[in-house]
Every structure is written in C-alpha cells, then in structure tokens.
Amino acid sequence: MIVVIGGGLAGLSTSIHLSRLAPDLPCLVLEGQSEAGGLCRSRRVGGFTFDFTGHYLHMRDPAMISWVDEMLGEKMTQVDRRARIHTRGQRLNFPFQANLHSLPSDVVTRCVVDFFAAGETRSKPASAPNFAQWARQTFGDGIAEEFMLPYNAKLFGVEPEDLSSEWVSWSVPRPSGEDVVRGALGLGNEGMGYNSRFRYPVSGGIGVLADALADRAGDALRCGAQVDRIDAGAHTVHLASGEVIPYDTLVSTMPLPALLRAVEGLDRGGEPLASAADRLRASAVLELALGVERESIAEGAHWVYFPEAKYPFYRVGFPSNVCAAMAPAGCSSLSVEFSWPSGVPSPSLESLVEEARAGLEEAGVLGRRDKILVRDLARLDPAYVLYDHQRTALVDGVLGRLAEAKIHSIGRFGAWCYSYMERALLDGAEIAASIAKTAGGSGA
C-alpha cells in the first residue's frame, strides 16, 4: 500500500499518476481538511470568490501543460500578466529593474549607472554569499536598495543578509543592459519573467484545478483524515481518529517540520529529527480578502508590489481584474497580503482592515468613500520557506534519512522549498514514476 499524506496538488498528482503507471498498486491519499486542494483552493465570500492569495498557473513542462489542458479544456483561459510596483508615489510595470522610467530622474540615473558598474562583478546566484550581496552584484546598489532589498525584507520578514541566493534562479528576472536602458527610457519591457502569461480558470477560482484532480483521484482520496503520528519502524500511519493504517511506502506533502515531529523510530544516530525541525524556518502570510462596491480598480492591474516600509502589506492582488467572474457585477476584489511571523497569533480582523484601508487610501487604490462589502481573513502558515544559511544542508540531510526509511517528503512544504503549482504537480508525477519503477523492478 502506498499512503500519501496530503491532498494538495502534489499529493493528488502522486495518486493519479500512480493509478496510471502502476494500476495494481493500492494507493490512499489522507487529507486532514474536509476538502482537497491545499493552498490551491478557492472560497466564496458573499458573492465574491477568493483564492488563498492569487494563484496563477505558470507552466513550462510540455507534459504538464497537455495534462492540465486536457483536464480543464475550456474551463481554463490564458492571461497576459499586468503586474505593477508602487513606489515613490509611482506605479511602475513589473519587473522594477527593467521599467525604471517613471521614477525621479536622479533615482533612474543612479539605478542605471550602478547597474552598469556592477557589470564587472555580476555573479551567478550560487557564488554570492547572501541574497543582499547577490542583489547588489546582479543589479547594482541602486536597484538593490530601491526595490530588491526592501521588498524581500518585507516579504520574508528577515534581513536580506540572512538569506542565501539559492531560491532566485527561476523567480527573479535578470534583464540585459539593453533591457535596463530601454526601461529607463520608457520603451517598455512588459513580458519578462517566469509568469508573463499564465493559465487561470474562467470562473470559480483556482480551486477548479484542485477539484478536477480530486475527481480523478476518486476513491483513493479520503478527506477529514488528519495524520498525527508515523511509526517508521512498524510502517504505520496513525490518524487523529485513532485509526492505524499500514504502508509499504509513504509519500508526505505535509510541512517538513511537522512530519519530522510526527515520525517515530528514526532517531538512531544523527541529530534528533524533532530538533532539526526546530531549525527549519518559514514566514506566514495573512491574506485580507476585500470585496468593494466599485466597478474598476487599480487601473486594471492584476497585482501590485509595495516595497516601501510605510505600507503594511507587501503585495495587493486584484482577483476581479484577472477574472471578472471573481466579483459580482459593479464590484471589485482585493487580496491584501501581509507577511507575518510563523506561529505568532494573527491580529484581529478589524485592526488589519483598518491598517489595510489606510495604506490603500494612501496609495490611491481606494477612496475615502469606497464601500467595503465583504472582508475575510485567511492565514497561510507556513507560506514562504526561509532560505537561511543552514536550510539546504539541513533539508538534504533529513530528506535523505527519511527516504532510506521509504518516506518521501515532496511538494512545496514537504521538500521545504520555494516552488509553484506546476512544480507540485511534477513532484507527484516524478515520485509516482519512481515508486512504479521500483515496484515493477522488484515485482512488489
């Protein structure tokens, strides 16, 4: 029996791929919540639909693209990104480093001069000792100090010197000198970066994708099955209900620190897993979802980054600008994202609404007379894994120890990484292929 912990994208993908590659191998997906989907769910609040912050499907893998397109067909459309950065009272196109034009001329000059001055020392991500130095070496001090450093300090809630630069490879666009000059002259560089075009359901929010996967997983999926404990010696999973389920191979997509605390029987030699868990760090996100009585908002932007400390949020998404069906006619929706320390209790909804409203008015996103019709607070914890200087050796070590005991920890939080929905689907496909191969090879 293959037991999968978690019915998010990674867990569902594991089960669906296994049923195709090894139809004789029984598989059970245990999802703790009452519905599957994990972070890829959507919720209805008073006629509005919200994801757990904007979830836009950017894909590159041909097999995943055809799988998703075949699964969702006309329920999915493609959207050209309209992302902006709000700083110094201006709204720049994303990415900042290639769209400097509307900033004050002394700031543009400094950013461009420093970018070219950095040319001599520009380094590959792995060679910079920390994220702050990587940003300075890659973009120059001007761009680093205007955007890269303040934005990422806000997003991760730590000093950029405390982060490595390993996570930047796919997520941070690196423009050429020509791109920077074109952007400084206002010639436009809109389509840069990994998510310049993305897929999104025509209605119902991103949860439509998870629902389609849950349908395909069928009877292999059990919701409301919270895993409390794993006995790695006896190869058994223990549910909160008291039920005990045996496994041959375990695939876990629950957050790695929680898995390390739940596993028993693997502490011979090496650091106890529970103490390794204490050293894995993440930040949380509080998402304040707002529905407002106003037809158009933020000049059609899909989301806006706010690097300046005077704004309490780091990003604001506008789901109804991506897909009109996310809000009732004549209304708009906002997803206001606050970075929050993991494990620290959330503030009250009222205080967040007050802070958000003040910031949104200051930025000119809302007017004093705009009426907020709905508000809803979601907590994502963990949300962003912190790539501090001990993360990679620690994660590689514990994943190796788990794999030796036939426990494969995958997905965004299982592999304790900064990844995206397509990667979660691929993680599932890859572990299914590996399990099917081993089972076929050994005749199990």
Ligand SMILES: Cc1cc2nc3c(=O)[nH]c(=O)nc-3n(C[C@H](O)[C@H](O)[C@H](O)COP(=O)(O)OP(=O)(O)OC[C@H]3O[C@@H](n4cnc5c(N)ncnc54)[C@H](O)[C@@H]3O)c2cc1C
């Ligand atoms: C703020 C934010 C914005 C994002 N935006 C995007 C985006 O725009 N585009 C994109 O591609 N990706 C985005 N992502 C990433 C994306 O959400 C993830 O990569 C993907 O959904 C991860 O899927 P998963 O299956 O690995 O994990 P999860 O979705 O976390 O699924 C894990 C599942 O395990 C279950 N579980 C946990 N513990 C237990 C237990 N003890 N017993 C049983 N079940 C358990 C959980 O309930 C959950 O359903 C974003 C992430 C965040 C945090």
